[in-house]
Amino acid sequence: MSVDIRAATRTELDQMMNWAAAEGWNPGLNDADAFWAADPGGFLLAEDAGGMAACISATRYGTGFGFIGFYIARPERRGQGVGLALWRRAMEHLSGRVVGLDGVVAQQANYRKSGFQLAWRNVRYTALSPRLVGDGGGAGQVVPAATLPFAALAALDASVFPTPRDAFLRAWIAAPGHRALAVMRDGAAVGFGVLRPCRDGAKIGPLTAMDAAAARSLFDALVVGIDGPISLDLPEPNAEAVALAEAARMQPVFETARMYAGPAPAVMRHRIFGVASFELG
Incomplete structure (x- = not known):
């Protein structure tokens, strides 16, 4: 099943919040408005015939820094390359910047393949x-x-x-x-x-x-x-x-593992x- 990758709307950011809640991340009740204020173009999704198949945030700060988050795929679409395609688009979106993320420790090896190095652990x-x-x-x-x-x-x-x-x-x-x-x-x-x-x-x-x-x-x-x-x-x-x-x-x-692609x-x-x-x- 093919997917289209595009920027999310403000309403779709609310759906991303619901996905985060389903993952046990316990988002804040009013996170979405502040997140949107940070970078309205920084939320991406992959869409198939069933709707949103995966999502990610690629927030741009200033001219030289970016941060990755909200990396989630619909359960039945996991392991099919949808998330990887969206990840690559997010990294393209932040091209030329130092990029940070807070990722689960189990994914450190995958993030290293994209050039990320561990800076410290957040607990x-x-x-x-x-x-x-x-x-x-x-x-x-x-x-x-x-x-x-x-x-x-x-x-x-x-x-x-x-x-x-x-x-x-x-x-x-x-x-x-x-x-x-x-x-x-x-x-x-x-x-x-x-x-x-x-x-x-x-x-x-x-x-x-x-x-x-x-x-x-x-x-x-x-x-x-x-x-x-x-x-x-x-x-x-x-x-x-x-x-x-x-x-x-x-x-x-x-x-989580605080990691950076580029100089910490x-x-x-x-x-x-x-x-x-x-x-x-």
Whole structure:
């Protein structure tokens, strides 16, 4: 059965979200609008007589970076080359850019064939009711992120992400139901984080902070009063992030491989206490 590959519409992105939910990825309730804001042309699908046969995101950030996600095929179309054809189109779409992805560990060998190399592992920690961790004093004042100049939040994000992603960030912070907070210390923003409601419970991400005290203060303010389960996706090499999750009595439940095709971007990984999204980076 032949397929046509084309850009997805905004409505079809909602179907991609439903597929992600069926895979157990537990997407946020309002992810789609923010994802679409990041790159409306970055969602591709393969279509056959039965409708959507496979999907993928190939999000373009700036002029030199891209990110792959949402790589899913309809169960009965798996193993027939449909997904591979869509993958190749996505990589063509991002040609000339450094490309990142968060893939399941079992697929690392396949991604290496496309030129991807492992940078680190991301681990999802989850708890039904996380314990408050405390900041040890001196973290600063937690305020709504919307009260800060956007430039202050964008500057923090720029230290942990390879290129500006202002359109995504603005939509992510302002999305309905998202709890977006920041930490101010000595008149400067030293961290910010977002908690979003998901199909089941909630996820924290991004959680970006200059130090562990700011991250812990944000974590406590984000989770208080929220029904679980609550998940936090963190880079395993950041020992302070792992310590935070363990102090909150969260358990590792899933992991991905952060991989790049091209030179791994220079980011301040010690500031990454929570990844925004496995689908868009």
